[in-house]
Amino acid sequence: MVPFAAKFIAFFTSLILMFQAFWALPDIDSQKTDFDEVKNVIFMIGDGMGFNSLEKTKAENGVSLVMDTFELNGRSRTSSANSPITDSAAGGTALATAVRTSNGALGVYMTDKKNQVSHPMNLTELAISMGKLAGVITTDSTAGATPASFSVHVADRDYEDQITAQQLAGDLTVMWGGIAGSFTAEAAAEYGWTHIYDEESMNAVEEGSRSFGQFTSALWHAQSTDGMPTLAEMTEKAIDLLDDDEDGFFLMVEGAHIDKHNHNKDGENMKDAVMSFDAAIAVALEYAKAHEGTLVVVTADHETGGILKIAGDYVYSSGGHSAFNVPLLVYGCDDFINDGQSILNTEIARRVACAMGEPNFPIEVSVQS
């Protein structure tokens, strides 16, 4: 296929998908609040994971994915409040709070980015308000946009010191990811966190303690590298630390590097990151199958790379994000979506809250002066 033809097809495909994103039929289920109730939630986000990231991995590596075994499959429509193409901050905020904000903003309304009047509650805060334990784990820096969406309320994803400060002062039980520049072990100790930094120190964390993980960037590989845990190992240990509370738990798991490698059009490493994320999903699914009342939701914040199938090959049409719909896989709540249904990214968060027993999500939280 000549490059021009590929670009031509890519252009028209994006036009159609952008049109779909705006001209969405009203969702007849968006008023529904009585979903099967669950005790535990494992919310898994493959950053930048479009359908063709998965198809490319399967076709070129000759593998099957645990993601293909979910019986309930739908699609998420990922636009942000100010663009048909979202970034991970607005995309994460929609999945965490059921509110669409502008690109770059984390857990705040686009009309009140400095959080002077109010902000939308996120799902980890909702879980904690219900007496559950909550955790956030990622292969990205802990200050990355997706983990930050589930743990802070900050005007801009670039304000890394504010993000880390809010996380340290917050109420999560597990907060693990790559090193954030403004993290210090002294500050973590002041707030009562156990500081962990490799697989050995992670495995030594005891139930009842709160741990802040600062691992190196070797975190995302499907196989353990440089003494770092894999995302699957992190998921297993995090569930183990969270699941003894009788009120249940909420855990967000992000595979961040599907996005990062798609930005670089680096298909080889992207496929490794998909396999790493899929292995973490296997851990979550195995737990859910053994523990009734556990909801597993797998989705993406957006697609990255504009990967298209052209003449039998999966090829990159861009080095950025696209408006493509992304996968939505559900286990443990049979009426969460109708099979094949396409819903808004915000609607995923609202339905998770409903399944947790909160029918009035999103929730506006006033900021006391």
Ligand SMILES: [Zn+2]
């Ligand atoms: Zn990205």
